[in-house]
Amino acid sequence: MLQKMYDWVDERLDITPMWRDIADHEVPEHVNPAHHFSAFVYCFGGLTFFITVIQILSGMFLSMYYVPDIINAYESVYYLQNEVAFGVIVRGMHHWGASLVIVMMFLHTLRVFFQGAYKKPRELNWVVGVMIFGVMLGLGFTGYLLPWDMKALFATKVGLEIAQTVPVIGPALKTLLAGDATIIGAQTLTRFFAIHVFFLPGALLGLMGAHFIMIRKQGISGPL
Amino acid sequence: MHRGKGMKFVGDSRIPAERKPNIPKDYSEYPGKTEAFWPNFLLKEWMVGSVFLIGYLILTVVHESPLERKADPTDASYIPLPDWYFLFLYQLLKYKYAAGDYTLIGTMVMPGLAFGALLLAPWLDRGPERRPVKRPVATGLMLLALASVIYLTWESVVNHDWEKAEQQGKIVEVEIDKEAPGYKVYQKQTCIGCHGGNLSGGSGPSLIGTGLSAEEIANIAKNGTGAMPADQFKGTPEELKQLSEFIAGLEKK
Numbered sequence: 001m002l003q004k005m006y007d008w009v010d011e012r013l014d015i016t017p018m019w020r021d022i023a024d025h026e027v028p029e030h031v032n033p034a035h036h037f038s039a040f041v042y043c044f045g046g047l048t049f050f051i052t053v054i055q056i057l058s059g060m061f062l063s064m065y066y067v068p069d070i071i072n073a074y075e076s077v078y079y080l081q082n083e084v085a086f087g088v089i090v091r092g093m094h095h096w097g098a099s100l101v102i103v104m105m106f107l108h109t110l111r112v113f114f115q116g117a118y119k120k121p122r123e124l125n126w127v128v129g130v131m132i133f134g135v136m137l138g139l140g141f142t143g144y145l146l147p148w149d150m151k152a153l154f155a156t157k158v159g160l161e162i163a164q165t166v167p168v169i170g171p172a173l174k175t176l177l178a179g180d181a182t183i184i185g186a187q188t189l190t191r192f193f194a195i196h197v198f199f200l201p202g203a204l205l206g207l208m209g210a211h212f213i214m215i216r217k218q219g220i221s222g223p224l
Numbered sequence: 225m226h227r228g229k230g231m232k233f234v235g236d237s238r239i240p241a242e243r244k245p246n247i248p249k250d251y252s253e254y255p256g257k258t259e260a261f262w263p264n265f266l267l268k269e270w271m272v273g274s275v276f277l278i279g280y281l282i283l284t285v286v287h288e289s290p291l292e293r294k295a296d297p298t299d300a301s302y303i304p305l306p307d308w309y310f311l312f313l314y315q316l317l318k319y320k321y322a323a324g325d326y327t328l329i330g331t332m333v334m335p336g337l338a339f340g341a342l343l344l345a346p347w348l349d350r351g352p353e354r355r356p357v358k359r360p361v362a363t364g365l366m367l368l369a370l371a372s373v374i375y376l377t378w379e380s381v382v383n384h385d386w387e388k389a390e391q392q393g394k395i396v397e398v399e400i401d402k403e404a405p406g407y408k409v410y411q412k413q414t415c416i417g418c419h420g421g422n423l424s425g426g427s428g429p430s431l432i433g434t435g436l437s438a439e440e441i442a443n444i445a446k447n448g449t450g451a452m453p454a455d456q457f458k459g460t461p462e463e464l465k466q467l468s469e470f471i472a473g474l475e476k477k
Contacts, residue, residue: 011234012234012239014240016246019246020244020246020249023261023262024260026251026254026258026259026260026261027258027259028254028256028258029255029257030256032257032268033268033272043272047273074294081288081289088288092284092285093280095289096280096283096284096287099307100280110366113345113362113366114366115354116359118345119352120352123347126345130339130342131343134339137309140307140309140310141307141310144306144307149291150292150293150294150296150299150302150392151292151393153295153296153297154304155305157304158304158306159310162317166331185297221354224354
């Protein structure tokens, strides 16, 4: 039955080559922790992706309750944390995932760096990876404001003051992020929400797609 | 692959009529113990993922994610602190040559150089050698950067007043003693209609931590203020005293 359904779709769309592209690739001995325990260092990249998927899913559930305005943002997070069934777990996963993803990505970066895996022909993949690192830090910075509690507001204030010190474009950059040259308030919260939920995840998915296509095309770097 | 003349398609589409067989590649001739990603290795990846997920969930359940009190932009005494992975940058800005007149060094020059060097690493370290010991400059600079990030984060953590930080962010919950004589008067004199059952406000403002003295409150209850009309209080002077002292005693912790 399943085979017939597959054949029916395959006849019309020729999906076998696509499926084989995804499924068929070799895993060399030196990256397989089943053969060499030290190969666990190759898990960090995959775990980063795993946490990213959890972040997207938990974020989707958080957005069912979260309200991005200064009157209701805090109350909605408080309600989510204290009243909603499993709300504390979903918010907890998103909160701790944000830290874990930084840790895993950092370890992945160090693995690639110390193994010299960024060398020819993998330069472009390294550049895309560093850009993903930047996007992740941006997600962490913008997400920190969203609960609209004391630490959120004041950490963002400091962050925006730092942005303001950039020569020439500093003040314009701050206005772009905060929505106003001096006030950090309603506009800032909606902008950070939009950046956190639409702009940066969009960039992240594009960059990650490029990262994976390149690694699949080139294969993993050889043993040292 | 068949090309050009004689090719057959499904209907008027561009899908070739000839099906490709759906069989896995053979890795038996590959060096070492190479194995297929699907399904052998993916299963192992999932096992690692499940173990990781269990640890992750334990962390989530054991440590509830923090939430401080609602943002109050007027509170100038609050000492800000970013999330832990920005602490090293935050600490950097406290040093003499990265602050004041030199702020630009702390906010732009040093982070810019570090991030730029990381981004351009493949072009800064162009040799064919991959082993860390065979490229001492790259390895040394990365270890130096790592050590500074760890040191700065550590310094930031030990220099922060964590007890004060916990106090300043605490969610304030004022417990209202609903058996107090003052609260009974509050109910009886219909203050409750506008100021709410927990005195936290309704159509009228919150009465918690007003900073007013009992006499001032008694005066407002009698003569009104702002949108509140006069002569709202119709009880005895004794009751007025109970009410005003009760409200004046409600302080934000």
